[in-house]
Amino acid sequence: MATKKSKTKQLGQLLVEKEVITHAQLDQALEIQLKEGGLLGQILIKLGFVTEQQIENSVFEQTTNSQKLENVLLEMGIITPEQIKQANELEEKEGSFFAKNIITLGFLSAEDLVSIMVTQFGFPYLQLENYEIDPEIVKLVPQNIAQKFSLIAIDKIGNILTIAMADPLNAKAQDEVRKVTGLNVETFISTFSEIEAALSKDYK
Numbered sequence: 001m002a003t004k005k006s007k008t009k010q011l012g013q014l015l016v017e018k019e020v021i022t023h024a025q026l027d028q029a030l031e032i033q034l035k036e037g038g039l040l041g042q043i044l045i046k047l048g049f050v051t052e053q054q055i056e057n058s059v060f061e062q063t064t065n066s067q068k069l070e071n072v073l074l075e076m077g078i079i080t081p082e083q084i085k086q087a088n089e090l091e092e093k094e095g096s097f098f099a100k101n102i103i104t105l106g107f108l109s110a111e112d113l114v115s116i117m118v119t120q121f122g123f124p125y126l127q128l129e130n131y132e133i134d135p136e137i138v139k140l141v142p143q144n145i146a147q148k149f150s151l152i153a154i155d156k157i158g159n160i161l162t163i164a165m166a167d168p169l170n171a172k173a174q175d176e177v178r179k180v181t182g183l184n185v186e187t188f189i190s191t192f193s194e195i196e197a198a199l200s201k202d203y204k
Contacts, residue, residue: 025044025049056158070088097148123189141163151166153181159183
């Protein structure tokens with residue numbers, strides 16, 4: 001079945017479209033990211049292609065253009081209106097959020113959710129068990145918010161906080177993080193189980 005690409009744009013694409021960087025510069029940065037790891041924004045700054053302020057502006061634009069996950073999955077034909085209703089009812093009853101509910105209810109696997117986020121939206125996947133996180137960075141986000149929205153802070157450069165989320169389209173979660181930290185947010189995707197394991201290790 002053919003699927004639509006989301007209107008949500010990733011950082012590199014936004015910078016190219018705004019003519020802040022060229023396709024060649026983006027390719028160079030992505031090649032370094034592939035070989036050495038790290039955050040795209042940080043790599044672009046180190047290469048001298050952008051300023052920290054340009055990254056901050058683009059990250060803010062990126063995170064304010066997010067779509068709701070339920071609308072995206074409905075458009076793609078992955079879930080039905082009735083399944084959305086069931087997931088929302090569970091949210092009202094238990095306070096758990098939509099992405100977790102559709103997995104709990106068996107409408108979508110955690111692996112399929114990650115696959116959709118990567119292929120349809122271009123969110124980079126981060127395998128948290130192989131990522132060394134500074135505990136002080138983690139604690140920039142209060143534990144109750146991190147657990148409520150299944151997210152974890154993993155890095156900070158300037159005014160940008162990078163977080164791994166189980167649902168990177170959750171604009172409410174990103175707004176909460178921005179409010180409590182005063183920072184702009186850049187997102188990766190990880191699975192619920194990876195995030196829960198990382199949270200249990202870093203919040204003691």
